[in-house]
Every structure is written in C-alpha cells, then in structure tokens.
Amino acid sequence: MTSEISRNAGSGSVPPGRIGIGLELDDIHMKMLEVLRENGRISVAALAERVGISRANAYTRFEALRADGAIKRFTAEIDHVRAGLGITALIFVTVRQQMWKQFRAELARMPEVEYCAITTGQHDAMIQVRVADVAAVHTMVTDRLANIPAVKATETVFILDEVLKRPYVLPSDARAPARRRSPELGPAQKTQGDVPLGKMRFVGAAEGRAALQKDG
Amino acid sequence: MTSEISRNAGSGSVPPGRIGIGLELDDIHMKMLEVLRENGRISVAALAERVGISRANAYTRFEALRADGAIKRFTAEIDHVRAGLGITALIFVTVRQQMWKQFRAELARMPEVEYCAITTGQHDAMIQVRVADVAAVHTMVTDRLANIPAVKATETVFILDEVLKRPYVLPSDARAPARRRSPELGPAQKTQGDVPLGKMRFVGAAEGRAALQKDG
C-alpha cells in the first residue's frame, strides 16, 4: 500500500486544534488521541471511561475522528530486528529538477522504504529504509536508486541506534511531565543569549524547489 | 512516555525471521503482521480468517507475537496538521563525546521530539520534531538544544512534504507488487555498472563514536 500523506504548507502560525475545514478538536478529543497512542486496540467502552465520557459519546467522537481524518489509521509497532530487517539507513537524495513525479513513482515501487520526506537544505529528500543486511543497502542505493534518472546523487548514513520513537506528538504533551529547571520562564524571557555564533544552523530550501512538491 | 527501542548492532547478515532468542516467525506470523499493519484494530477472529487459520491458533500466535516483543504496541496514526502541529523539522545534532548519556536524558524531556536516531556520517544524531509553527522550531533549537552542554552543533532542515510513510516494512513485502522490469535477476547479476563515480556516497561513523551508543 502506498500512503500519500499530508504536507506542511509553510503555514506560519495556525491556531492549534483547528486547521482548515474539519472537526474542531477539543480537550476530550486530545485525551482520546493520547490514550489511543499508547493503546490503539482499546475498546471504545474502555476509552470512554479513561477520558471520562459516556459510551455513546465516545462512539460518536471516535467515529468523528476517523471520518474527519484526524485519525488516519490504526497500526502496530514491531521490532524490526525480530522481523528480519535489522539494518536501518537514511538516504539523502538530490533530485533532478522537474523529475519529482518520476521520483515519487519509483519510490512507490520500493517496499524497503519506510519513510520519505522532501526537505529543505542541501539535499532534496530523505529516505529511510529497512533491510536485512548492509549488502542490501548497497544494492538498493547503487542498483535501484542510481538507475533512476530523477536521482542526481545520494548520500547514505546508517542508523546505529533508535533512541526515541513516539507514534506521534500532541500539543497537549507540552512540558508538563518531568521538569525541574528554573521556576518556569515565560516564552519572552527565556535564556537565549550566549550561544556561539554558527553553532546552530538553519538550512533553507535550494533554489527552484518551492514549486516542485506534489506535482513537479 | 519514553520508549527506548532496539538497536541495529552492526550484524552483518542475519537469517530473516530468526534473530537472537525468541519466537520463530513463520509465514503466518508475517501475514498477521501484514494485516495488522493496515488495520491494528481488527479482531483476532477476523484476523484468523484473513490469514487462513483457526481462531484458537490466531489467539495463540497473536499472544506470542506480543509476548515475544515482535509486536511492541498498537497505536494510531494521526494527521499532525489537524492536531495542531503543522510544522515538521529535522535537526541534525553533533554531540560532544562522552556526553551521550546527558543528551539522551534531555531528549526524554522534549515532548515535541517524535523520533531520534544515532547515525553515522558527519552528524551524530537526527531528531524529528513536530511543532505548531516555525517560531517553535527556532525556540526549540536556539533555546532548548543550544543550552544542552552535550550539544556541540546543530543543523536544521524543514520537511516540506511527507511523500511516503509506512508503519513498518516487512521482508515479505519484497518486490512482489507492481513490477515490470527485467524478468527478475538474481542478486549476483544485477545491473550495477555505469554509475558515475561519486554520485552515490556512503558516509561512515566519525572517529571514536562506535563505543558511544547506549552508555556513553
């Protein structure tokens, strides 16, 4: 299956919980998403109890979340090593302009690709692949990717360890749990001084790539 | 919740379906994982029918997959934009040697981080964050990350579009669906010739990082 997913669209500041047309997500919706993140197989009845609403209401909201697309699907999280794909690599790809469509089409035929995003910066896209061994990475890059005309160049790095993986992030996660720094500073007076110049770098999009997204 | 997950451990070639101690995954287990990837809320009864085994068998196998850790958890996939986090960014971090432990500890306190992996190449780690607006990225990097002693430098890129996102990849995905290339070549005789030198780059680990994984 090929899942096309939502994009960012450089929206500057969007009111949280209400984007575009669709469902207005309130605190209870958010709570439901919090619970479902950890236990996607919980029954709606149990979910209702966890967030403190009636069963009927929970069914209505649950359906609404799915129908609206706020919840895209339910899935499992597996141990890739146990599944026989012990090697994970990131491939940064430079794509030839005007050939994005072809690049996307070829991507869909690569089952070892778990994730692909178009980025700003010196490369155009980042691909994450899971394969059985390092040889498979080499084959994938040298053989499959290199033979796509749309691919100008690639740079591959290996993932040595996945430190953190959350199913998704929610605005309500905020900085509520585990904190013990200064007595909570407002956003305005946060320490932001003495950071060595050039330590933090932001890399914008390469020229002529803004228009090259979905339909390049 | 902070999820510590499995690592790669530079295992060269591992027999698919059997890694370390644990459950031996056969074709039926794989089929179950295929189904659960698309529908994590399917009933075990329906799952049994889909993979062609009896219910009791399905229950046994389902339990085994969970107990063994092959399935880590069930979760949902959401539309980040609808949830109010329309901006996704990748932050590549250079970590000061011997300070990985601190870096990991600080990571756990950053709820906007969805994913963090330690990589080979010119940077040491890649962090993926989801936030409400671009200002939040700036705050995150300049304010929070920059103030961690373990962080030597960062480089930030924005994700313009997420082209593909699969819950996970399975060995059985192979190149079965949608194919029309050459009549299937063995791994040995695949075309691998005429690729311009330097077009494809592999970047190894920086010096002194091999030992700096979990317990640096």
Add this chain to the structure above:
DNA sequence: GTTGAAATTAGTACGAA
C-alpha cells in the same frame, strides 16, 4: 491445530435531560 457452544463484551438505537 481445529471446531463448536457458553459467557462476555462490543456496537447500535433511541428517548430523556
């Protein structure tokens, strides 16, 4: 590893607050 039948739970429909 399979089938079938009991116990439990889930999902739906509806009226009332």
Add this chain to the structure above:
DNA sequence: TTCGTACTAATTTCAAC
C-alpha cells in the same frame, strides 16, 4: 450535545475432539 439504557451482533474464552 451528552447521557443512560435496552437491544442486537460479534468476539473471546473454554472445552472437547
């Protein structure tokens, strides 16, 4: 909208094969 309840359908459990 939300809640509570009653009704129907499905799932899970358990036992015997």
